[in-house]
Amino acid sequence: METVHEAGAVARRGRRAGRSAAALLVGGALLLGTAACNSGGGGAGSTDAGGGSGGGSSASAGADAAPKVSTAQLTVTPANGAADVDPKDGVKIAVAGGKLTTVEVADKNGKAVEGKISDDGLSWKPTGQLTVGTTYTVAAQATDAAGLVAASSSTFTTLTPAKTASTNDNIADNGTYGVGMIVSVNFGKAIKNKEAVVAGVTVTGSDGTVAKGHWFGDRRLDFRPEKYWAPGTKVTVKYRLKNVEVSPGVYGDIDKDEPFTIGRYQVSTVDAAAHTMTVDRGSGKTETIPITAGNDQNASWNGTMVISAKEKVTRMNSATVSNIKGDEYDVPDVPHAMRLTTSGTYVHGNYWSSAFGKSNASHGCVGMADVKGGGDSTSAGKFFNSSIIGDVVKIQNSKGQTVAGDNGWSGWTIPWSKW
Known part of the structure; x- marks a missing residue:
């Protein structure tokens, strides 16, 4: 049988247990509240200006603020810092996962290298030439499908030729x-x-x-x-x-x-068989001059030649010319000499012969009447004074061979189809 004291004790124990349970509930609520502050920071009733609207958590707000990276990937060749780059290799810029929008390549003075982005936007190549011994900067940009920009900048230096x-x-x-x-x-x-x-x-x-x-x-x-x-x-x-x-x-x-x-037009034609030279100065103006060409043993070249040098007086020596047949010669003061070939053919004045218009008596040159020391009023002197470097002299009807294109400036002898 329970006594009154025992009943009171039980009642007191019951009240203490109730108070303990209530305390636990309050403590749990405080702990839950603390956890909510630490992980939320923007819940209802929050006065934190950094909290996002709509009560989003700080974790989700941080994810939204992170920078997005373009998926466009740029590749620049030569690589950044490359040296001794061969100019003929040029610059190549390509992009994957996007399209090129801007490419600038320039030297240290800001002179741009011209170039073009391909129609598909995936590459760029120069249309201009790179220069040896020069440092270049490259700046390229591209965008991906989302419009995000990728950029690349680099430098390289071309080789200096040894x-x-x-x-x-x-x-x-x-x-x-x-x-x-x-x-x-x-x-x-x-x-x-x-x-x-x-x-x-x-x-x-x-x-x-x-x-x-x-x-x-x-x-x-x-x-x-x-x-x-x-x-x-x-x-x-x-x-x-x-x-x-x-x-x-x-x-x-x-x-x-x-x-x-x-300059003005002047083309002269030597007819070795007729022993004449016809000078055509254009507009129907011509002049015929008696000449002597190469003899049968040393026939003049046939073909179209060009005056490459002029000398008022020069020395001509058979020892300096190959394949001369017959008598040797050494004339120290040949007047009004105009060179036609590197092998030694000239149009020149001649004061020691009388074969002009009659026969071919030279060792391959074309001779005209002149006086010792050269005279301006002679046939040779007048032709010399009217001639300039680059004038044409054609020789035809000679018993000699056709002049080679590289014997003097005789390329006109070569047909255009073979030039």
Whole structure:
């Protein structure tokens, strides 16, 4: 039987248990409240200005604020920092996962390298030439399907040639030449990449005439148009060879323009059989001069030749000419000499013979009447004074062979179809 004291004790224990349970409930609520603050920060009733609207959690807000990266991937060749880049390799820029929008390539002075983005937007190639020994900067941008931009910037340096091939021609800047002038270019080293060199040299006239190049061996490149130049034409030789690898490891040495002018018309025709030279000065103006050409043993060359040099007086010695037959000669004061071939053919004055208009008595040259020391009023003197470098002299009806195209500036003898 329970006593009154026992009943009271039980009641007191029950009340203490109830208070403990209530405390636990309150504590649990406080813990839940603390967890909600730590993980939320933007719940209902929050005064935190950094909280997002709509009661989103800080975790989701952080994800929204993270930067998005473009899926476009740019590839630039040469790589950043590359050195000794071969100019002919150029610059290549490509993109995957997007389209190119902007490409800028320039040297340290800001001079741009011209180029073009492909129609599909996936690549860029230069249309201009890179220069040797130059540092370039590249800046490229592309966008992906979402419009996000990817960018790349880099630098590279082209090689400085250790070897170059010298370039020399027969043109004087702003000189005046005859209608048959051939531009003859000689290189200091053998040329292997001939097509690249031809592409790097252009010879064009103000009237649109274009001269075509023809190789004689691997060091000489001559240019001429299909027909003689028109009088008064302004011609420009443009060299763009410094960035051209003319042979393995060897580059050209020149980037420059050389202008010259074509003078009045004068074309002379030697008839070796008739012992005459007809000088055609255009507009129907002609003059016939008695001459003597090469004898049967030393016949003059046939073909179209060009005056390449003029000397008021020169020495002619058979010892300096190959394959001379018959008597040797040494004339120290040949007047009014105009060279036609490298093998020694001249049109010149002659004061020691009387064969003009009668017979061929020379060792291959074309001789005209003159006086010792040269006279301006003689046939030779008048022709000398009227002639300029580049004038045409054609020899026909000789018993000799046809002159080779590289014997002097005799490329006109070669048919255009074979030039």
